[in-house]
Amino acid sequence: KRIFFFKSIKSTMDYAKKIAERDEPEGTVIIADYQSHGRGRFGRIWKSEPGKNILMSIILRPTIPLEKFSILPFLFSVSVAEAIEKNTNLKITTKWPNDLLINNRKFCGILMEASITADKGDFVILGIGINVNQSEFPKEIQDYATSLYLSTGKVYDRAELTKDILRQIEVDYEKLNKDRDFKSVIERWKKRCTMLGQKITVIQSGKTITGKAIDIDETGFLLLEDETSKIIKLSSGDVTV
Template identity: 40%
Template structure:
């Protein structure tokens, strides 16, 4: 309910809205309105109250809280159940637990800080408080387990488009799961699955996105490799809830396109946004290093690499340079 109240206050922030009007819009009592207003104030929202005029929102803190995200969401299903935590070990860990306990599709788990954030291959993901977005999304698609990797590629498209919608920044995708701005990493995607041999029970997609970090927020070894939306826009500070709302909106659009019409359009859009395609690259797998030209991806998300001798190598998992 506070999310709907906040949405109403955001829409009328250039004027006052009366307690009676809020009461009628939300279907709650004037006393309940006052209690929700006080809760918003306790959470850092600055509200002006004037007798016979009503309430006006003056300032929104950059919390990316459940209320703030709910107020900005335009989706029908994705993100309609929001669980926000100030601090977690990882959002993926909590999402797995919730998925095993029948959490609904579209549930998102958002944290202000992860203590043990992780990326692909168990690598550490640096996730300090108050700076970025660290969240996991629970899906229950009716697809065979071997198709689940397609959702990583779909998510990369949604994150890239969401960044452009919210920040006006043209990011690029590096296969398989990195989002780059000016050649430096700003987001990573981790897809994990709960399944039976022939059926997906849940797909949990974790997204880590650097938004308002400044150079001092990064460890020295990451300064030349990582960036944020803020750095890319000359230290502009972004409302994190705006960014996640844009990403979830783009995700929902692509997700239902995928479920209803298959992977083809997702694949084409991914290839259009990918920095990898058409480039000479070096792919390092657990067993070998292969050099060649990245020609595209298969419907299963496998990278097609044309080697110097003309042969096509299928790359399932690798580090790309």
């Protein structure tokens, strides 16, 4: 499998997409030390100090049905969480849909971009941003963001961490392709989630929806119960507890 490394790049997502369009096989990983145009969900900016964190994108050509692709960021979330727990003494929790938190602060985000074409094969780019050794965050997010360093006071070897994360992802991804056990992926994800049973607010395409978080279904949809006991199914959005 190929790994590309860039000292600086616009975004690993774009590069991964470009080479995937030219038939780069599944499993190729693009890693960068710095991104000038790193992006997050909903077109947000993903800022990361040079040389401190893990920024990578992975090319996948999943064999699972298209309508199940939404499971992939959940799978990657548990793989990353497990690999990081093995390397630190931290307790990692999940926040719907695809954030990883330490003490309620986000340190990892996962972004999935799928390219579905009639002629060429479908591919998916999974982007992972992990705050590892960064010690300061911009004012606007400093109450919500953290890093492994800020949580433990230790500086981590990014190469070692990346290796463990990629190994765990590979094991979990191959297993899913074989056994198609979507339920167990969501179960592993839910075990780390502190939000279920709580009253939450979700902002989805400008609309605010409040209710009790009931469950996450097999494809990663959030089931929310509103005041009238109606169950609302959400595919994406931003959650505040």
